[in-house]
Amino acid sequence: MLPIERLEQLVRRYGELAEVLCRPDVLSDRAKSTKLNKERSDLEPLVGAFGRYQVVEKTIHENEELLADPELRDLAQAELPSLVAEKAELAQSIQLLLLPPDPNEKKNVILEIRSGEGGEEAALFAADLFRMYSRYAEVKGWKIEILNVSESATGGIKECIALVAGREVYSQLRFEGGVHRVQRVPATETQGRIHTSTATVAVLPEADEVDVQLEEKDLEISIAASGGPGGQGVNTTNSAVQILHKPSGIIVKCQDERSQLKNKAKALKVLRSRLLDLERERQEQQEAQTRRSMVSTGERSQKIRTYNFPQNRVTDHRIRLTLAKLDRVINGDLDEIITALRTNHQAERLQAAGIALAGPAPVAGDDEEG
Numbered sequence: 376m377l378p379i380e381r382l383e384q385l386v387r388r389y390g391e392l393a394e395v396l397c398r399p400d401v402l403s404d405r406a407k408s409t410k411l412n413k414e415r416s417d418l419e420p421l422v423g424a425f426g427r428y429q430v431v432e433k434t435i436h437e438n439e440e441l442l443a444d445p446e447l448r449d450l451a452q453a454e455l456p457s458l459v460a461e462k463a464e465l466a467q468s469i470q471l472l473l474l475p476p477d478p479n480e481k482k483n484v485i486l487e488i489r490s491g492e493g494g495e496e497a498a499l500f501a502a503d504l505f506r507m508y509s510r511y512a513e514v515k516g517w518k519i520e521i522l523n524v525s526e527s528a529t530g531g532i533k534e535c536i537a538l539v540a541g542r543e544v545y546s547q548l549r550f551e552g553g554v555h556r557v558q559r560v561p562a563t564e565t566q567g568r569i570h571t572s573t574a575t576v577a578v579l580p581e582a583d584e585v586d587v588q589l590e591e592k593d594l595e596i597s598i599a600a601s602g603g604p605g606g607q608g609v610n611t612t613n614s615a616v617q618i619l620h621k622p623s624g625i626i627v628k629c630q631d632e633r634s635q636l637k638n639k640a641k642a643l644k645v646l647r648s649r650l651l652d653l654e655r656e657r658q659e660q661q662e663a664q665t666r667r668s669m670v671s672t673g674e675r676s677q678k679i680r681t682y683n684f685p686q687n688r689v690t691d692h693r694i695r696l697t698l699a700k701l702d703r704v705i706n707g708d709l710d711e712i713i714t715a716l717r718t719n720h721q722a723e724r725l726q727a728a729g730i731a732l733a734g735p736a737p738v739a740g741d742d743e744e745g
Contacts, residue, residue: 493572498531510707517541553679
């Protein structure tokens with residue numbers, strides 16, 4: 376059941392905000408005007424959905440009364456199933472809109488990809504993952520800025536740290552963090568044997584300066600010559616910046632730019648995001664004492680997805696989703712997986728809030744063994 380009284384209060388608040396925003400004292404106060412405009416903008420989807428819910432509910436009631444009319448009964452009866460289905464969908468949407476928003480939902484992200492077990496093949500797989508996310512970002516109209524990259528001798532990636540900026544990036548990529556496993560025949564394999572390698576992905580919400588305050592006394596900054604796998608174009612100037620955050624022990628190094636100042640700025644950006652993520656994980660661990668979430672607790676040691684090249688199959692183990700289109704997924708076609716993960720997360724949030732779902736969360740395919 377929907378909390379009708381609370382919804383009506385929010386509708387009244389939405390109307391009040393429209394009047395308040397027209398007042399001269401509010402119009403002249405930029406900070407206050409911005410805050411109130413954001414509150415009204417946040418309420419708009421909820422108010423719209425509730426308005427439509429009330430219209431549908433009224434129409435259902437009218438059609439049920441028409442069932443007693445011999446001339447209009449068939450017409451009313453034909454309309455009722457779709458109206459009832461729409462009412463259920465609207466109710467679920469409203470329940471989701473009533474849940475507390477994630478403060479990181481609309482933020483950009485720091486994407487960190489590292490090769491894991493498997494040597495050079497793991498580094499090549501890490502490079503494949505970075506290309507996959509880059510192509511997905513291109514489709515979404517996002518921008519990717521590489522903050523630091525360390526390449527392997529064969530052209531793979533040992534580590535890549537990038538800023539992904541755009542509309543609601545974190546809400547789309549937040550569930551990509553974890554251990555990704557690949558099963559395929561490496562280019563260096565002469566006998567055609569399938570190897571298993573891994574790469575890790577971390578997705579950190581970009582931290583603003585107001586989110587994380589850094590004290591100079593807590594930082595140990597050192598400068599060194601930038602390094603690389605060799606060859607032309609390697610930056611050998613003393614521009615690489617390494618920052619040690621003493622309280623947490625976190626070390627960040629950036630060497631992608633030829634300017635010390637630019638590398639320092641990028642390193643501080645990564646450091647802030649890692650510290651923000653550390654705090655988020657601490658809070659989630661506290662919440663996990665009372666309830667655990669199947670998805671997105673930041674436990675990156677867990678294998679979350681397998682990419683099986685011989686069978687052209689990709690499996691997300693958290694939601695038991697298997698798709699026979701790895702060739703498309705590895706080229707950036709991630710929408711189906713990401714939508715399923717977000718739907719599952721929403722279902723869990725509703726369940727944790729004690730709200731029953733209109734139906735089971737849509738999950739396709741079966742998990743694979745091993």
